[in-house]
Amino acid sequence: MKRLACLSFIFIITCALTISPALAENIVIKGSTTVLPVTQKIAEAYMKDNPDVSISLSGGGSGNGIKAIIDGATDIADSSRFIKDKEIKLAVEKGVYPVPFAVAYDCIVPVVHPGNPIQDLSMSQLKDIYMGKIRNWKKVGGPDRKIVVVSRDTSSGTYEVWEEKIMKKERVFPGALLQASSGSVSQAVSKNKNAIGYVGIGYLNNTIKAVTVNNVSASVETTLDGSFPISRALFMFTKGWPTGEVSKFINYVTNPGKGQKLVKEVGFVPLY
Amino acid sequence: MNRLLKERLMRYVFFTVATASITILLLIVAFLFREGLPIFSKVSISDFIFGKYWYPTSDPPDFGIFALISASVLVTVVSAAMSVPLGVMTAVYLAEIASFRIREIVKPLVELLAALPSVVIGFFGMVVVAPFLQDVFGIATGLNLFNAALMLAFMAIPTICSISEDAIYSVPTSLKEASLALGATRLETIIRVVLPASASGVSTAIILGMSRAIGETMVVLMVAGGAAMVPESLFDPVRPLPASIAAEMAEAPFRGDHYYALFATGIVLFLFTFMFNLIADHIAHKYKQTGEASL
Numbered sequence: 001m002k003r004l005a006c007l008s009f010i011f012i013i014t015c016a017l018t019i020s021p022a023l024a025e026n027i028v029i030k031g032s033t034t035v036l037p038v039t040q041k042i043a044e045a046y047m048k049d050n051p052d053v054s055i056s057l058s059g060g061g062s063g064n065g066i067k068a069i070i071d072g073a074t075d076i077a078d079s080s081r082f083i084k085d086k087e088i089k090l091a092v093e094k095g096v097y098p099v100p101f102a103v104a105y106d107c108i109v110p111v112v113h114p115g116n117p118i119q120d121l122s123m124s125q126l127k128d129i130y131m132g133k134i135r136n137w138k139k140v141g142g143p144d145r146k147i148v149v150v151s152r153d154t155s156s157g158t159y160e161v162w163e164e165k166i167m168k169k170e171r172v173f174p175g176a177l178l179q180a181s182s183g184s185v186s187q188a189v190s191k192n193k194n195a196i197g198y199v200g201i202g203y204l205n206n207t208i209k210a211v212t213v214n215n216v217s218a219s220v221e222t223t224l225d226g227s228f229p230i231s232r233a234l235f236m237f238t239k240g241w242p243t244g245e246v247s248k249f250i251n252y253v254t255n256p257g258k259g260q261k262l263v264k265e266v267g268f269v270p271l272y
Numbered sequence: 273m274n275r276l277l278k279e280r281l282m283r284y285v286f287f288t289v290a291t292a293s294i295t296i297l298l299l300i301v302a303f304l305f306r307e308g309l310p311i312f313s314k315v316s317i318s319d320f321i322f323g324k325y326w327y328p329t330s331d332p333p334d335f336g337i338f339a340l341i342s343a344s345v346l347v348t349v350v351s352a353a354m355s356v357p358l359g360v361m362t363a364v365y366l367a368e369i370a371s372f373r374i375r376e377i378v379k380p381l382v383e384l385l386a387a388l389p390s391v392v393i394g395f396f397g398m399v400v401v402a403p404f405l406q407d408v409f410g411i412a413t414g415l416n417l418f419n420a421a422l423m424l425a426f427m428a429i430p431t432i433c434s435i436s437e438d439a440i441y442s443v444p445t446s447l448k449e450a451s452l453a454l455g456a457t458r459l460e461t462i463i464r465v466v467l468p469a470s471a472s473g474v475s476t477a478i479i480l481g482m483s484r485a486i487g488e489t490m491v492v493l494m495v496a497g498g499a500a501m502v503p504e505s506l507f508d509p510v511r512p513l514p515a516s517i518a519a520e521m522a523e524a525p526f527r528g529d530h531y532y533a534l535f536a537t538g539i540v541l542f543l544f545t546f547m548f549n550l551i552a553d554h555i556a557h558k559y560k561q562t563g564e565a566s567l
Contacts, residue, residue: 148413154330155522171327174339178498188398191398
C-alpha cells in the first residue's frame with residue numbers, strides 16, 4: 001500500500017512537471033550572435049523576475065532571425081543590422097509587418113600599446129593598415145617600427161562591425177594575428193608596443209590606449225549622437241506591434257533601470 | 273553448469289567493456305566525416321587542401337587550408353627539433369648514466385611536466401615568453417611559430433622521455449655487458465649497442481610526442497599568433513589547424529558551409545594523427561627487438 005502511494009506521488013509530480021511548461025508563457029528569440037550575449041543576460045534576469053515565463057534563445061545570424069520573423073517561426077528576431085528592403089517586401093507579401101526596436105549600440109574602438117605616440121588614425125588609414133598596405137608606423141606619423149595587426153576571428157560580431165565600417169568589403173590581409181576574444185586582443189596589444197587591435201568599448205582599460213578615429217574619440221556620447229564612425233545600432237524585431245508577454249519583454253529590455261543596465265555590463269552602449 | 277555460465281557471462285561483460293572505447297571512437301569518426309564531407313560539394317578537395325586563402329565568412333568565401341596545414345606541420349617539426357634531442361638524451365642519462373637516487377627523483381619530475389595543463393603553458397608563453405622574445409630578438413611580435421614550437425616542445429618532452437626511458441632501460445644487461453667486455457667504452461656502448469637495440473621504442477616515443485604536439489589546441493591558440501598565412505621566417509605568426517577550429521567553431525552557423533569546412537579541417541587533422549599512430553605501430557612491430565641474436 002505504501003509503495004502504491006509512493007508510485008502515485010511520483011506519477012503526479014511527473015505530470016505536474018510536464019504540464020507546467022505548457023501553461024507558462026513561452027517567448028522564442030532567434031538571430032544575431034552579436035546580440036545574443038545581451039539577450040541571454042536580459043532573458044535570464046527576466047525569467048528570474050517572472051518565473052512563469054520561459055524564453056528559448058538561439059543564434060544563427062541576423063539574416064536567419066529576420067527570416068524566422070517573416071516565417072512566423074519566432075516571436076523576436078535579434079539583428080545587428082536594420083532590415084533590408086528585400087526582406088520588407090517579402091514580409092509584406094506574407095502579411096507580416098516587422099517592427100524594429102533599437103536595444104543597444106555596438107561601438108568598436110581601435111587600440112594601441114600605451115607607449116605608442118599615435119593619437120589619431122583616419123578611417124582610410126585603418127583600412128590600409130588592416131589590408132596590409134601600410135606596414136610601418138612611420139607612414140602614419142609614428143616611430144619607425146613594423147605594425148603588428150591584431151584582428152578577431154571572422155565569425156565574431158566585433159569582426160563583422162569592423163569589416164562593415166572599416167574594411168568596406170575588402171579583406172583583412174592574411175598576416176593579421178587572430179585572437180578569439182576581445183579579452184585576448186587587449187592582452188596581446190598591451191604586451192606588444194608594435195600592435196594595433198580593436199575591441200568593444202566595454203573592454204577598454206588602462207593597459208591599452210584608445211585611438212581617436214577622424215579626430216573623434218569613442219565614448220557613449222559620440223556613439224549615441226552618431227559622430228563616432230565605428231558603431232552601429234542593435235535591434236530586436238517583433239512580428240507586428242508586440243502584445244502580451246513579448247511587449248512586456250521588450251519594455252524590460254529598453255527599461256533604463258533593468259535591461260539597459262545589463263546592456264552596459266555585457267560591454268555595449270546603452271540607449272540612454 | 274552455474275560456474276560455466278558465470279564464466280561465459282564475465283567474458284561477455286569484459287568483451288563489451290573492451291569494445292566500448294572502439295565503438296565510441298568509430299562513432300566519433302563517423303560523425304566527423306558526416307559533418308565534414310558536405311563541404312566538398314562546394315569546394316574540390318584539392319582546392320580545399322592547397323587553397324591559399326582562408327576567408328570563411330567573406331562573400332564569396334574562400335576555404336583553403338594550405339596555410340593552416342603548413343603551420344601545423346612546421347610547428348610540429350620545429351618543436352620536434354627541440355624536444356627529440358632533449359627528450360631522448362634525458363632518457364639515456366636517466367636509464368644508463370644516472371645513479372639510482374637521481375633517477376628516482378628526476379624521472380617523476382620530468383613526468384610532472386606532462387601534468388601541467390596546456391592552458392597554463394599557453395598562458396606562460398603569452399605573458400612571459402612572448403614579451404621576452406620581442407625584447408631580446410627585436411621581432412615584431414612574440415606570438416609566433418617559434419614560441420608555439422617551444423611551448424609544444426615542453427609538452428612533448430615528458431612523453432618522449434618517459435617512453436624512451438622505458439625502452440632503453442629494458443635493453444638486456446647481457447648486451448651491454450658483452451659490449452663492455454669487448455673493450456667498448458661506455459659512450460660507444462650507448463651509441464652502438466643500447467640505442468640501436470631500443471630503436472623501436474625510442475621511435476614510438478618520438479612519434480607519439482609529435483602526434484601530441486600536432487593535435488594540441490590551447491597552446492597554439494594562445495601563442496601561435498593566428499595569422500592564416502604560410503610563414504616566411506621562424507618568427508612569423510601562424511595559425512595551426514586546431515587553433516582555427518577552436519577559434520571559429522563557437523560562432524560558425526550550425527550546418528553552414530563554414531561549419532562543414534571546420535569539420536573537414538578536423539578530418540585533415542585526424543588523418544595526420546592517425547598516420548602518426550600507424551607509423552608508430554608499424555615501427556614498433558617491424559623493428560621489435562626479440563631476443564639478443566637479432567641485433
